[in-house]
Amino acid sequence: xxxxxxxxxxxxxxxxxxxxxxxxxxxxxxxxxxxxxxxxxxxxxxxxxxxxxxxxxxxxxxxxxxxxxxxxxxxxxxxxxxxxxxxxxxxxxxxxxxxxxxxxxxxxxxxxxxxxxxxxxxxxxxxxxxxxxxxxxxxxxxxxxxxxxxxxxxxxxxxxxxxxxxxxxxxxxxxxxxxxxxxxxxxxxxxxxxxxxxxxxxxxxxxxxxxxxxxxxxxxxxxxxxxxxxxxxxxxxxxxxxxxxxxxxxxxxxxxxxxxxxxxxxxxxxxxxxxxxxxxxxxxxxxxxxxxxx
Numbered sequence: 001x002x003x004x005x006x007x008x009x010x011x012x013x014x015x016x017x018x019x020x021x022x023x024x025x026x027x028x029x030x031x032x033x034x035x036x037x038x039x040x041x042x043x044x045x046x047x048x049x050x051x052x053x054x055x056x057x058x059x060x061x062x063x064x065x066x067x068x069x070x071x072x073x074x075x076x077x078x079x080x081x082x083x084x085x086x087x088x089x090x091x092x093x094x095x096x097x098x099x100x101x102x103x104x105x106x107x108x109x110x111x112x113x114x115x116x117x118x119x120x121x122x123x124x125x126x127x128x129x130x131x132x133x134x135x136x137x138x139x140x141x142x143x144x145x146x147x148x149x150x151x152x153x154x155x156x157x158x159x160x161x162x163x164x165x166x167x168x169x170x171x172x173x174x175x176x177x178x179x180x181x182x183x184x185x186x187x188x189x190x191x192x193x194x195x196x197x198x199x200x201x202x203x204x205x206x207x208x209x210x211x212x213x214x215x216x217x218x219x220x221x222x223x224x225x226x227x228x229x230x231x232x233x234x235x236x237x238x239x240x241x242x243x244x245x246x247x248x249x250x251x252x253x254x255x256x257x258x259x260x261x262x263x264x265x266x267x268x269x270x271x272x273x274x275x276x277x278x279x280x281x282x283x284x285x286x287x288x289x290x291x292x293x294x
Contacts, residue, residue, distance in 0.1 A: 010185065011247045014178035016149045018243050021171040023153015024164050025086060026104055037098055037229070043220050044102045044233045049109065051219070052237060053077045053117050055211050060125070063204040067125040072258035073201065073208060074121035076245045076265055078114040080106035084273075085239040087172075092277030094231030102236045107146065118248075142248060179266070182246055186263045189256050197260045205265045206272075213238035213276050231280055239273050242266035 056077035060070035081103050089099045157164040187194055216237025220230040245262035249255055 010178075011182065011243075011251055012145060014175075014182050015145060015243050015247050017171060017178055018175045018241075019146050019149040020153045021168075021175045022103065022107075023150035023155075024157050024168050024171060025100060026150065026154050027157060028154075037101065039223070040095075040098055040220070040225055040229045040233065041101060041105065043223055043225065044098075044216075044236060045105065045109070047215055047219055047233065047237050048080070048102075048106055049113055051215055052212060055215065056208055057121075059204050059208050059211070063201075063207075065201060065204055066257075067127075068255060068257040069197070069201045069204075069261055070125045071118070071121045072245075072249055072255075072261035073204060073265075074125075075114075075118050075249060075258060076240055076242070076262045077208070078110065078117035079240045079242070079245045079262075080110050081236040081239055081241065084270075085235045088239055088273045088277060089232045089235040092231050092235065093228065093281060094235055095226075095228040096232065098229055098232040099236055102233070106236075107150070111140075114248075142244075142252060146244065179243060182243060183263050183266055186246060186250070186256070186259050194260075197257070198264060201261050202264055205261055206268055209238060209265060209268050209272050212240075213272060217276070217280070227280070231277070234276060234280075235273060238276065239269050240265065242269075 053074065056074055060073050065073065081099070086096055086099045086103065088094075090096045153164075156167065213234050217230050217234030220233050221227070225233075240262075242262045242265060246259045246266075249259035249262065
């Protein structure tokens with residue numbers, strides 16, 4: 001498969017399928033629920049919109065990442081949580097309703113925050129003229145591709161609930177297959193340098209992932225949120241929509257190297273997310289065992 005077909009056909013279709021799956025899990029009540037969890041939503045958004053890009057910038061500087069890799073990691077930090085975060089939160093006994101609400105709000109806000117963060121990153125890390133910054137019109141096109149499938153999924157769920165239940169599992173399976181295909185496709189495109197890229201950005205991506213999960217979990221706990229909400233925010237902050245970041249890097253910015261950090265991060269987050277869910281539930285079980293004996 002040529003890179004043109006991959007970028008122009010497979011990536012948009014994959015993104016549409018993944019966002020359709022997200023739409024099938026959303027209702028208007030998920031947006032209204034913001035009023036029910038104002039403190040949790042606000043803390044989650046502050047972590048996502050402000051703390052995360054700052055941490056990512058410091059990591060990119062500390063690890064001395066090459067300019068394109070640094071911008072790729074910053075692009076990832078600006079991307080919202082993905083549908084996978086909702087699944088991991090469910091498996092980890094997090095507050096999935098909060099997850100879904102955060103994903104919904106984040107996906108709308110990143111229409112404005114993502115181009116701002118990416119363009120600032122390009123201006124800082126790249127030599128002038130190396131990469132054309134994200135133009136607002138292009139960002140609108142990207143999010144039209146995101147919001148239209150999400151809207152279709154929400155309409156199907158609202159108007160045809162039985163159909164949405166039937167569609168849910170096949171769409172999730174397709175989403176997983178597409179994600180694997182995208183990661184494999186990007187690796188194939190840069191196969192000649194993949195090992196060197198992994199050496200250059202692998203530890204930075206791992207550090208960013210672990211700090212993302214830690215920030216998403218411990219800051220809410222310090223702010224006195226209940227554990228289920230902290231788990232949800234930890235998953236939302238730590239598990240990004242890698243497909244969106246890869247799509248923007250390849251199809252909008254036209255830079256394959258910038259897609260490497262989201263690819264490597266996407267591989268790492270499945271393992272760290274599972275480990276995080278296991279650890280927080282081990283702690284919960286230990287506490288439950290202690291309480292009856294006191």
